[in-house]
Amino acid sequence: MNTKKKIIVLGAGISGLTAAYLLKKEGFSVTVLEKKENAGGSIETIIENGFLFDRGPSSSLETYPVIKTIIEDLDLSEELIYADKKGNKRYILKNNELIPLPMSPRAFLSSKLFSAKAKLRLLTEPFIKRANKEESIAEFVKRRIGKEFLDYAISPFVSGVYAGDPSKLSIKYAFPKLHKLEREYGSLILGTIRTIRKRKKSAEKSKQSAKMFSFKNGMETLPNKIALFLDNNLITSTEVQSILKKDNSYNIVFYKDGEQKTLFADSVVSTIPAYALSNIIANTDKDFAKILNDVFYPSVLVLYIGYKKSDVHRSLDGFGFLIPQKEEKSFLGAIWNSVLFPYRTDNDNVCFTLFIGGATKERISGTTTGAPIKKAISEFQQIMNIKNVPVYTSYKLWKKAIPQYNIGYEKVDKAIKQFESNNPGFFLGGNYRRGIALGDCLHSAEIIRDEVKKYFTL
Numbered sequence: 001m002n003t004k005k006k007i008i009v010l011g012a013g014i015s016g017l018t019a020a021y022l023l024k025k026e027g028f029s030v031t032v033l034e035k036k037e038n039a040g041g042s043i044e045t046i047i048e049n050g051f052l053f054d055r056g057p058s059s060s061l062e063t064y065p066v067i068k069t070i071i072e073d074l075d076l077s078e079e080l081i082y083a084d085k086k087g088n089k090r091y092i093l094k095n096n097e098l099i100p101l102p103m104s105p106r107a108f109l110s111s112k113l114f115s116a117k118a119k120l121r122l123l124t125e126p127f128i129k130r131a132n133k134e135e136s137i138a139e140f141v142k143r144r145i146g147k148e149f150l151d152y153a154i155s156p157f158v159s160g161v162y163a164g165d166p167s168k169l170s171i172k173y174a175f176p177k178l179h180k181l182e183r184e185y186g187s188l189i190l191g192t193i194r195t196i197r198k199r200k201k202s203a204e205k206s207k208q209s210a211k212m213f214s215f216k217n218g219m220e221t222l223p224n225k226i227a228l229f230l231d232n233n234l235i236t237s238t239e240v241q242s243i244l245k246k247d248n249s250y251n252i253v254f255y256k257d258g259e260q261k262t263l264f265a266d267s268v269v270s271t272i273p274a275y276a277l278s279n280i281i282a283n284t285d286k287d288f289a290k291i292l293n294d295v296f297y298p299s300v301l302v303l304y305i306g307y308k309k310s311d312v313h314r315s316l317d318g319f320g321f322l323i324p325q326k327e328e329k330s331f332l333g334a335i336w337n338s339v340l341f342p343y344r345t346d347n348d349n350v351c352f353t354l355f356i357g358g359a360t361k362e363r364i365s366g367t368t369t370g371a372p373i374k375k376a377i378s379e380f381q382q383i384m385n386i387k388n389v390p391v392y393t394s395y396k397l398w399k400k401a402i403p404q405y406n407i408g409y410e411k412v413d414k415a416i417k418q419f420e421s422n423n424p425g426f427f428l429g430g431n432y433r434r435g436i437a438l439g440d441c442l443h444s445a446e447i448i449r450d451e452v453k454k455y456f457t458l
């Protein structure tokens with residue numbers, strides 16, 4: 001293999017950084033072009049007034065072996081921290097009360113979260129037939145396990161992961177493992193039992209059993225360390241404008257320091273958001289550009305609040321809570337950061353992250369943040385029995401936060417594959433393909449590394 005081949009990676013979020021890291025380790029000549037001043041994309045950490053605020057992801061699950069391998073290779077093991085065991089307990093808000101999500105069959109039978117009728121309905125699940133059309137998460141869950149589970153378990157979980165709308169997200173693409181259980185085993189219950197047995201033999205972990213981790217100095221530790229490794233191979237404050245195909249190579253056109261420049265590439269790896277790639281290829285592949293531009297990214301406002309510990313009059317013994325849409329609150333849920341991880345603040349204070357917005361709420365713009373923040377704080381204080389005002393608040397508005405794998409995503413999936421086949425050596429990654437969780441992004445970068453290697457070997 002000729003490892004002198006030049007590869008340009010678009011975007012220095014975790015997907016682009018990981019792809020570049022893995023390709024550089026293979027000996028390729030890699031250059032990453034990033035629009036913003038810093039690497040990390042959605043991963044941002046600020047430390048201010050004694051509070052550590054992760055403005056994007058605040059933790060990740062150790063779902064794929066590549067995660068641990070990269071952390072060890074980068075000498076980050078000492079920085080790694082695992083979530084406290086208390087984090088296994090998660091609450092759901094029902095009638096203004098925080099009710100623990102049952103984690104064992106026994107807890108499930110005695111839980112107030114679901115009615116006796118809903119619990120009995122579950123017994124019929126193995127006998128329900130497979131669907132014969134593409135379904136939304138809401139349709140799938142209602143059909144298989146009933147509406148109560150949709151309302152008080154799955155919908156809040158969907159808003160916790162995607163800030164998404166279960167009546168629009170595609171079960172096949174947003175939760176492929178759940179969809180596969182029905183396809184392969186004809187039942188979620190029987191399929192879960194069988195896959196647990198199977199998984200024991202492989203290194204892959206399910207999202208329920210994978211360990212949750214962060215870093216002492218926040219999630220930014222990982223992209224910052226990869227950026228250090230990439231050194232001169234990473235060029236920031238550089239917005240890619242267009243890509244010109246020439247035989248089986250590419251010229252990447254971008255602006256740097258007010259000047260238009262061009263770089264040659266034998267291969268291109270794009271990890272920028274779908275709408276950003278859409279702009280870049282708008283003149284060369286109009287149809288694909290339209291499909292990419294239609295991928296919906298709702299806005300999410302991440303609100304971080306710190307209180308004196310003595311002002312919180314309820315036990316802090318869990319991950320936090322999620323709010324079903326039926327409860328009609330102004331925010332989606334809250335993470336109890338200082339319960340999960342040490343070093344988030346000092347011993348006298350506690351801190352929380354609230355999520356406002358998402359696909360089921362109106363888009364939040366830069367000028368409309370004041371009212372929703374005030375309302376969310378007031379509702380949060382009531383739920384948590386907090387009598388005093390916060391000692392610290394900060395927020396970040398992500399105008400286009402998380403891509404939604406909505407019904408019809410199959411068209412996007414097919415178009416991506418078609419584009420790659422029309423443009424040999426051009427690979428697409430990023431969180432609008434193969435999953436949005438950090439673990440999925442790292443795994444996807446590993447797949448791209450293998451595809452690039454194969455491309456140059458053939």
Ligand SMILES: Cc1cc2nc3c(=O)[nH]c(=O)nc-3n(C[C@H](O)[C@H](O)[C@H](O)COP(=O)(O)OP(=O)(O)OC[C@H]3O[C@@H](n4cnc5c(N)ncnc54)[C@H](O)[C@@H]3O)c2cc1C
Pocket residue numbers: 010011012013014015016033034035036039040041042043055056057058059060061238239240241271272273276300302398401402429430431432435436437438439441
């Ligand atoms: C608020 C929030 C909370 C989240 N919480 C979690 C969590 O707790 N756990 C979890 O696992 N996941 C979480 N996620 C999801 C996860 O963080 C993202 O899916 C992941 O970080 C996306 O990485 P990426 O590299 O694919 O994309 P991005 O991080 O979006 O990176 C894309 C990069 O491309 C750059 N770019 C765009 N246009 C151009 C251009 N023309 N030229 C050059 N560069 C360009 C951008 O500036 C950006 O840096 C969260 C996401 C958000 C937004």
